[in-house]
Amino acid sequence: MSEKKKELNVRQKLFCERYIVDFNGTQAYLDVYEGCTYETAMVQSSKLLKKVEIREFIQQLIKEKVSDELTPSRILYEMMDIAFNRNLDERIRLDALSKLSKLMGMEITKVQMEQIVFVGENELMD
Numbered sequence: 001m002s003e004k005k006k007e008l009n010v011r012q013k014l015f016c017e018r019y020i021v022d023f024n025g026t027q028a029y030l031d032v033y034e035g036c037t038y039e040t041a042m043v044q045s046s047k048l049l050k051k052v053e054i055r056e057f058i059q060q061l062i063k064e065k066v067s068d069e070l071t072p073s074r075i076l077y078e079m080m081d082i083a084f085n086r087n088l089d090e091r092i093r094l095d096a097l098s099k100l101s102k103l104m105g106m107e108i109t110k111v112q113m114e115q116i117v118f119v120g121e122n123e124l125m126d
Contacts, residue, residue, distance in 0.1 A: 006053050015048060016057045020065065025049050076103070 008016070011032050018028035025045030030036065033044070048054050082088060082096040 008053055008057055012048065012054060013057065015045075016054060016061055019049075019058060020061050076100070079103075 014032045015028050018031050019025060021028075025048070026038065026041045029041040029045035029048070030038070033041070036044070079096050079100050083093050083100055085093065
């Protein structure tokens with residue numbers, strides 16, 4: 001016999017939506033269930049987060065959020081930010097540049113990448 005999934009009530013859904021903001025169950029519980037004590041929020045949020053339906057709804061919300069915010073242009077922008085960030089380790093920067101070049105269909109050697117990243121900076125400083 002299969003078990004029927006329990007439907008979340010409005011407050012449980014709000015708890016999940018608030019939870020994915022900063023992944024703080026106690027704070028999410030305090031925000032949704034106004035008037036309860038901090039101690040009650042700690043205990044009850046822990047109980048909620050153990051429920052399968054709650055965990056599944058949270059996963060669904062996270063997937064929706066990621067698909068809304070993680071676009072191809074956002075990925076390219078972030079990779080460019082890493083590749084040309086002078087404050088990062090050179091290996092990290094070269095790796096990001098290598099991945100960028102592959103995404104763009106370019107064949108760039110390691111020496112060429114080093115020139116782009118490091119010689120190019122000197123030109124900018126002149």
